[in-house]
Amino acid sequence: MKYTLSVLVENHPGVLSRVAGLFSRRGFNIDSLAVGVTEDPTISRMTIVVNGDDYIVEQVTKQLNKLIDVIKIKKLNPKEAVERELALIKVNANSQTRSDIIQITEIFRANIVDVSKETLTIEISGDEDKIEALIELLKQYGIREVVRTGLIAIERGNKVISKSKSEEDE
Amino acid sequence: MAKMTVARAMVEVLKSEGVEIIFGIPGAAIYPFYDALYSSDIKHVLVRTEQAAVHEASGYARTTGKVGVCVATSGPGATNLITGIATAYMDSVPIVAITGQVNSSLIGKDVFQEVDITGATAPFTKHNYLVKDPKKIVRILKEAFYIASTGRRGPVLIDVPIDVQMQEIEFEIPKEIDIPGYKPKEKGHPLQIKRAVEAIESSKRPVVCSGGGVIASGASQELQILIEKQKIPVISTLMGIGSIPTDHPYYLGMIGSHGQKEANLALRQADLLIVIGARLADRALGDTKITDNMKIIHIDIDPAEIGKNVDTNVPIVGDAKQVLSEINKRISERKDFWAHEIKAQKKVLPDDDKLHPYDVLREISRAYNGDYIITTDVGQHQIWAAHNLYIKEPGTFITSGGLGTMGYGVPAAIGAKFGRPDKEVIAITGDGSFQMLLQELATIKREQVPIKVVLFNNTRLGMVYELQKKRCTGRFIATCLDGNPDFMILAKAYGIESMRLESKEKLKEAIEIMKSHKGPFLLEVVTSPDEPTIP
Numbered sequence: 186m187k188y189t190l191s192v193l194v195e196n197h198p199g200v201l202s203r204v205a206g207l208f209s210r211r212g213f214n215i216d217s218l219a220v221g222v223t224e225d226p227t228i229s230r231m232t233i234v235v236n237g238d239d240y241i242v243e244q245v246t247k248q249l250n251k252l253i254d255v256i257k258i259k260k261l262n263p264k265e266a267v268e269r270e271l272a273l274i275k276v277n278a279n280s281q282t283r284s285d286i287i288q289i290t291e292i293f294r295a296n297i298v299d300v301s302k303e304t305l306t307i308e309i310s311g312d313e314d315k316i317e318a319l320i321e322l323l324k325q326y327g328i329r330e331v332v333r334t335g336l337i338a339i340e341r342g343n344k345v346i347s348k349s350k351s352e353e354d355e
Numbered sequence: 356m357a358k359m360t361v362a363r364a365m366v367e368v369l370k371s372e373g374v375e376i377i378f379g380i381p382g383a384a385i386y387p388f389y390d391a392l393y394s395s396d397i398k399h400v401l402v403r404t405e406q407a408a409v410h411e412a413s414g415y416a417r418t419t420g421k422v423g424v425c426v427a428t429s430g431p432g433a434t435n436l437i438t439g440i441a442t443a444y445m446d447s448v449p450i451v452a453i454t455g456q457v458n459s460s461l462i463g464k465d466v467f468q469e470v471d472i473t474g475a476t477a478p479f480t481k482h483n484y485l486v487k488d489p490k491k492i493v494r495i496l497k498e499a500f501y502i503a504s505t506g507r508r509g510p511v512l513i514d515v516p517i518d519v520q521m522q523e524i525e526f527e528i529p530k531e532i533d534i535p536g537y538k539p540k541e542k543g544h545p546l547q548i549k550r551a552v553e554a555i556e557s558s559k560r561p562v563v564c565s566g567g568g569v570i571a572s573g574a575s576q577e578l579q580i581l582i583e584k585q586k587i588p589v590i591s592t593l594m595g596i597g598s599i600p601t602d603h604p605y606y607l608g609m610i611g612s613h614g615q616k617e618a619n620l621a622l623r624q625a626d627l628l629i630v631i632g633a634r635l636a637d638r639a640l641g642d643t644k645i646t647d648n649m650k651i652i653h654i655d656i657d658p659a660e661i662g663k664n665v666d667t668n669v670p671i672v673g674d675a676k677q678v679l680s681e682i683n684k685r686i687s688e689r690k691d692f693w694a695h696e697i698k699a700q701k702k703v704l705p706d707d708d709k710l711h712p713y714d715v716l717r718e719i720s721r722a723y724n725g726d727y728i729i730t731t732d733v734g735q736h737q738i739w740a741a742h743n744l745y746i747k748e749p750g751t752f753i754t755s756g757g758l759g760t761m762g763y764g765v766p767a768a769i770g771a772k773f774g775r776p777d778k779e780v781i782a783i784t785g786d787g788s789f790q791m792l793l794q795e796l797a798t799i800k801r802e803q804v805p806i807k808v809v810l811f812n813n814t815r816l817g818m819v820y821e822l823q824k825k826r827c828t829g830r831f832i833a834t835c836l837d838g839n840p841d842f843m844i845l846a847k848a849y850g851i852e853s854m855r856l857e858s859k860e861k862l863k864e865a866i867e868i869m870k871s872h873k874g875p876f877l878l879e880v881v882t883s884p885d886e887p888t889i890p
Binding site: 194195199202203206207210240243244247248250251252253254255256257348 | 473474477478481482485502534535536537657658659662663
């Protein structure tokens with residue numbers, strides 16, 4: 186089972202290594218980890234996709250909460266959150282295949298961001314399934330490189346993850 | 356606001372935190388701090404290896420309830436602290452460790468005596484800091500003391516580059532500490548407390564398992580009220596020994612793979628286990644399986660401990676003292692103590708003319724009547740001490756429970772004696788453990804620390820020797836300590852009085868000599884290698 190955790194952390198050097206270190210040391214598996222600064226420049230937000238059962242996710246949450254730099258953690262419900270990932274895909278393209286690829290790109294509402302004689306580079310954002318589907322379709326042309334950001338997620342509606350650590354999260 | 360160097364500011368903050376004593380060794384990357392220390396009233400104890408500095412700070416912290424402070428230089432000084440820091444982390448001991456670091460412009464270039472100590476200690480410090488901005492030093496030190504001494508306590512390390520130590524800053528102590536990601540919760544949830552009360556009252560065979568958290572939170576009195584009202588037998592982890600007096604009629608002993616039979620028996624028969632300030636790791640549970648028939652109430656200040664090793668029916672996050680006093684307000688009285696039969700089973704130890712370790716420990720208990728602080732090292736003697744010593748008050752049995760660090764005992768005793776000079780401090784050790792940090796005899800001599808060391812010498816790494824005897828059909832490898840020094844001559848070399856005890860007839864006399872001696876004293880007890888951990 187996959188879980189998406191949204192984690193507010195202090196924007197300090199070394200926080201990422203603390204979080205990553207905790208995962209390896211406690212034997213938790215991360216599927217992806219994306220991090221960037223928030224609306225408050227002193228705070229960064231990590232979106233961590235964890236693979237495991239309820240026990241693992243509870244332990245991950247509790248252990249993360251013990252890190253002094255971690256301000257708040259929320260487990261996101263996929264139904265109530267928007268989840269996106271960005272991928273850049275470099276695929277083989279020649280005069281015969283180029284137009285097919287462009288068509289596929291349009292169907293996926295993806296963008297061509299770079300063209301060369303032998304390749305096309307496609308930018309796509311969306312949930313994991315959409316990106317997987319595009320990669321699957323492009324495989325027939327020969328994929329040279331894929332770069333993915335890992336998932337980021339935000340709750341739908343008015344809900345926000347505020348800075349104050351409330352009790353129900355502990 | 357006054358202008359001063361960072362080094363001076365560090366000393367000022369230590370003073371404002373009430374620090375009276377620091378354990379450490381200076382070095383090139385920490386000399387500005389030491390220079391600032393020169394003109395302060397804070398006592399500095401020069402140890403002979405940095406690991407001992409942490410253990411001494413730990414012994415001090417565990418006997419005073421204050422934060423222990425230790426200092427080392429960069430590189431090897433810092434790495435030598437590591438075992439001590441990990442030991443303190445596993446046993447939740449409040450320590451602030453200060454290390455020097457190379458010039459901040461050289462960090463990452465692998466220069467002389469450079470090591471990434473914040474990276475290295477991240478897994479076993481509660482938090483750590485590399486100070487890059489001189490202006491932040493005061494706040495960081497204040498935070499460090501706050502973090503180390505609140506919630507589930509633990510070690511915090513601060514690494515200060517030498518150029519930062521020398522910079523001038525405006526000194527001002529912040530009025531309050533607010534760390535957004537650190538809000539320890541001390542009060543238990545009222546609903547869970549209500550559920551706990553119901554569970555205790557409706558149980559037939561409740562058992563309390565008392566851990567180090569009970570001692571750390573100062574909850575012994577509250578615990579006694581609860582168990583006396585509800586007539587609950589108490590078992591303890593190694594760290595929990597002393598949380599109630601070991602001669603209390605409801606105390607059944609230590610649990611686990613090296614525990615006492617009565618305690619394990621009670622654990623197996625319980626229908627409700629009330630775990631307080633303990634994590635119930637592998638050694639504590641031993642062969643005992645927690646079954647579905649047993650309900651569990653788990654009280655711990657660290658939410659991450661609850662549900663980690665055992666499933667819990669009633670989780671209560673909070674400080675043991677506060678939670679127990681809330682429970683006590685609501686709990687009724689019970690008529691009968693269910694564990695009479697278990698209690699009556701007390702094992703009789705062989706009483707022959709040989710000198711057994713338990714004879715020695717029982718004689719010490721009798722002679723001092725529990726008026727002492729005991730520290731132990733790690734090995735057979737640790738278990739002998741845990742089973743046989745009379746521990747009267749909480750915080751008077753100090754041992755490396757979680758990490759099991761050999762070498763802990765003697766330095767911890769030194770720290771304990773500095774913390775509680777009014778108390779007799781006795782380190783119980785073995786020849787294997789003792790030799791891991793025996794250079795601290797020099798610290799004892801230099802500082803004239805009047806501690807007593809009882810050294811069980813069986814010329815073995817006894818615990819492993821015994822394991823090889825049982826599990827490897829006597830294929831003994833690397834457990835015989837041939838080449839041990841003559842400990843009498845060794846003590847003499849350090850100018851410490853000593854005595855060797857070899858026979859039972861001399862036992863009373865030997866303990867009397869040790870007890871009446873004013874200064875430091877080493878009592879070597881010649882012990883048979885075949886003396887089992889649990890007779």
